[in-house]
Amino acid sequence: MSTRPPDRLTACPPREAQTFxxxxxxxxxxxxxxxxxxxxxxxxxxxxxxxxxRTNHITARVVAxxxxxxxxxxxxxxxxxxxxxxxxxxxxxRTLNRELPQGRLSVTQAWVxxxxxxxxxxxxxxxxxxxxxWLSPLALGWIxxxxxxxxFTWWPHLWLGVSLAIAPVGGYLAVTGRWSQxxxxxxxxxxxxxxxxxxxxxxxxxxxxxxxxxxxxxxAVVRLGEFRAxxxxxxxxxxxxxxxxxxxxxxxxxxxxxxxxITAAAILAYEHQxxxxxxxxxxxxxxxxxxxxxxxxxxxxxxxxxxxxx
Numbered sequence: 001m002s003t004r005p006p007d008r009l010t011a012c013p014p015r016e017a018q019t020f021x022x023x024x025x026x027x028x029x030x031x032x033x034x035x036x037x038x039x040x041x042x043x044x045x046x047x048x049x050x051x052x053x054r055t056n057h058i059t060a061r062v063v064a065x066x067x068x069x070x071x072x073x074x075x076x077x078x079x080x081x082x083x084x085x086x087x088x089x090x091x092x093x094r095t096l097n098r099e100l101p102q103g104r105l106s107v108t109q110a111w112v113x114x115x116x117x118x119x120x121x122x123x124x125x126x127x128x129x130x131x132x133x134w135l136s137p138l139a140l141g142w143i144x145x146x147x148x149x150x151x152f153t154w155w156p157h158l159w160l161g162v163s164l165a166i167a168p169v170g171g172y173l174a175v176t177g178r179w180s181q182x183x184x185x186x187x188x189x190x191x192x193x194x195x196x197x198x199x200x201x202x203x204x205x206x207x208x209x210x211x212x213x214x215x216x217x218x219x220a221v222v223r224l225g226e227f228r229a230x231x232x233x234x235x236x237x238x239x240x241x242x243x244x245x246x247x248x249x250x251x252x253x254x255x256x257x258x259x260x261x262i263t264a265a266a267i268l269a270y271e272h273q274x275x276x277x278x279x280x281x282x283x284x285x286x287x288x289x290x291x292x293x294x295x296x297x298x299x300x301x302x303x304x305x306x307x308x309x310x
Contacts, residue, residue, distance in 0.1 A: 048171025260301020
């Protein structure tokens with residue numbers, strides 16, 4: 001029987017979901033930041049744009065700049081997250097095969113992408129209006145600091161939720177250059193996105209609870225345990241749909257929008273059926289698929305409502 005050690009390919013765990021085969025520099029960067037995950041929150045940035053259309057004209061240029069700014073900010077945040085967590089990723093069997101632990105990209109290459117994406121985000125914000133420009137460093141700093149939050153807070157999921165909740169607020173400000181009137185309209189969508197993201201991020205943290213505990217990292221799952229953390233995710237998602245409904249009322253959306261919320265509520269309910277204490281076997285389906293479907297559903301029905309009511 002051969003005693004030759006397994007080669008690198010067979011020794012490595014399989015790739016994570018939502019990554020691509022190939023060894024080109026472009027593919028390696030795409031996998032570094034899990035580019036398909038952009039679909040999770042980009043629809044909510046565009047929802048903010050739609051809400052602003054009640055009082056301001058929307059142009060293709062503004063929409064393109066919003067998409068560019070959001071994508072660049074998310075790229076910078078994800079690449080920085082991979083840099084900050086690279087030593088943990090190298091010790092975690094679930095993340096061992098990521099680009100930095102495997103050496104498919106260097107830390108320098110990752111930093112170059114962070115700086116380039118961050119600069120692109122600020123430039124896109126500057127092309128929108130002065131409010132977006134002045135707020136862009138604050139937004140960028142907040143989303144970058146998320147990567148360090150597991151070192152000092154039990155609630156990094158809420159930090160991430162607020163990070164992605166910047167998207168609809170930014171979309172609205174990109175069009176109007178001012179806060180909503182009444183003010184609670186943007187506060188409602190902030191609450192909706194923050195609770196939605198925090199809830200599914202708790203799901204995402206479930207498989208790493210043992211590793212995080214051993215490494216001294218913090219999360220709601222480590223703090224509360226699996227059963228109570230899943231219950232917290234249910235409570236957070238219980239706030240999401242009412243907050244979206246309140247936002248829709250304040251933003252002037254109609255019947256089609258609320259039909260979308262009914263569909264989104266059904267998707268969330270199904271998601272919670274997939275993940276149960278002691279059974280995480282269907283977590284990939286819950287996280288990678290259903291959350292992307294939900295955000296696209298809400299935006300799609302909002303867009304239909306906007307088109308019908310024009």
